[in-house]
Amino acid sequence: MEAATPPLHLPLPLPQRVQILSQSGLSNLPSSYIQPPSLRPHSHYVAPSGPSFPTIDLSSSDPTPQVRRACSEWGAFHVINHGVPPSLLKEMRSVGVKFFESPMEQKTRFSCDLTVGPAAQGYGSRMLARDDTVLDWRDYFDHHTLPLDRRHPTKWPDFISNYREVVTQYSNEMERLAKRLLSIISQSLNLPPSYIEDAVGDVYQNITVSFYPPCPRPDLALGLQAHSDMGAITLLIQDDVGGLEVLKDDQWVLLQPLEDAIVVILADMTEIMTNGAYKSSVHRALVNANKARLSVATFYDPSKVRKIYPAPPLITAENRAKYKEVVYGDFVNSWYGQGPEGKRNIDALLIQ
Ligand SMILES: O=C(O)CCC(=O)C(=O)O
Numbered sequence: 611m612e613a614a615t616p617p618l619h620l621p622l623p624l625p626q627r628v629q630i631l632s633q634s635g636l637s638n639l640p641s642s643y644i645q646p647p648s649l650r651p652h653s654h655y656v657a658p659s660g661p662s663f664p665t666i667d668l669s670s671s672d673p674t675p676q677v678r679r680a681c682s683e684w685g686a687f688h689v690i691n692h693g694v695p696p697s698l699l700k701e702m703r704s705v706g707v708k709f710f711e712s713p714m715e716q717k718t719r720f721s722c723d724l725t726v727g728p729a730a731q732g733y734g735s736r737m738l739a740r741d742d743t744v745l746d747w748r749d750y751f752d753h754h755t756l757p758l759d760r761r762h763p764t765k766w767p768d769f770i771s772n773y774r775e776v777v778t779q780y781s782n783e784m785e786r787l788a789k790r791l792l793s794i795i796s797q798s799l800n801l802p803p804s805y806i807e808d809a810v811g812d813v814y815q816n817i818t819v820s821f822y823p824p825c826p827r828p829d830l831a832l833g834l835q836a837h838s839d840m841g842a843i844t845l846l847i848q849d850d851v852g853g854l855e856v857l858k859d860d861q862w863v864l865l866q867p868l869e870d871a872i873v874v875i876l877a878d879m880t881e882i883m884t885n886g887a888y889k890s891s892v893h894r895a896l897v898n899a900n901k902a903r904l905s906v907a908t909f910y911d912p913s914k915v916r917k918i919y920p921a922p923p924l925i926t927a928e929n930r931a932k933y934k935e936v937v938y939g940d941f942v943n944s945w946y947g948q949g950p951e952g953k954r955n956i957d958a959l960l961i962q
Pocket residue numbers: 818820834839846848853854893894895904905907
């Protein structure tokens with residue numbers, strides 16, 4: 611018998627799965643997950659009597675004024691009566707939970723290919739390339755869903771019967787809702803209804819299911835460190851555990867999970883296109899000691915070659931362009947190189 615040919619490349623080490631750490635029953639948090647004191651969960655809490663997170667009924671006759679207010683004051687809001695069947699939201703959460711509850715041997719068959727880079731689709735545990743960053747207490751599964759030539763359901767789990775159908779249907783519904791919201795957002799600034807959709811070009815949509823296992827020291831860790839999303843708009847659903855916080859006037863506001871609602875989060879490219887009239891929302895995810903938490907974020911992003919700049923109709927002599935033009939792919943690359951570190955990467959594009 612011939613000796614087996616040795617592999618040409620040594621395999622990259624597998625990332626530490628947070629779920630395995632959690633199940634190992636440790637009582638102390640490994641140092642790589644300990645946040646510096648200023649970034650820990652207890653800092654800057656809003657008083658219970660503080661502002662309450664907006665909820666907008668999309669079936670009302672004209673939601674535009676409410677959207678304008680929520681976008682300028684919060685950069686994020688809940689939508690209800692949004693037209694996506696509640697049964698589909700439930701199924702999406704359910705296939706997500708089934709994936710993370712499956713045996714590790716099954717899950718790792720769909721691991722991210724780390725040689726592709728940090729934005730590879732599949733089962734992952736850390737996104738950032740830098741190795742000196744504090745790690746998030748999170749595992750995830752990222753799906754590439756749009757444009758259609760990026761959508762390859764064979765890269766998604768095959769061991770949960772309806773997984774691929776549910777993600778496909780969910781992707782289509784989220785595209786439809788994102789377009790409708792971008793149209794309302796454009797009109798709320800007196801731009802043509804299709805302004806943002808046209809400016810974004812061929813949409814890139816990714817769906818990331820995040821799973822936050824119970825954490826031995828939720829006071830020291832974050833499920834996901836503070837960041838703003840990079841693209842145009844994010845649509846997020848979560849289970850009833852809670853943990854998503856948005857930053858409002860320098861204070862963290864914990865969202866009460868609202869069944870059947872969808873969280874709308876404005877992202878950095880929308881801030882640029884609106885010339886800062888609407889800010890991207892800084893948000894983060896907390897973890898807790900007892901319960902695992904699941905969320906599903908659907909990102910609606912420009913194509914990588916698209917140039918993004920403040921909408922010309924919004925620029926006047928009194929209201930000059932506040933942001934430099936940026937090629938979206940360049941912006942994304944700088945994020946993966948550096949990470950959010952609690953800051954907004956978009957601030958680097960501000961015209962002084
Ligand atoms: O899990 C959450 O609630 C937040 C997820 C999120 O912000 C993201 O994936 O960008």
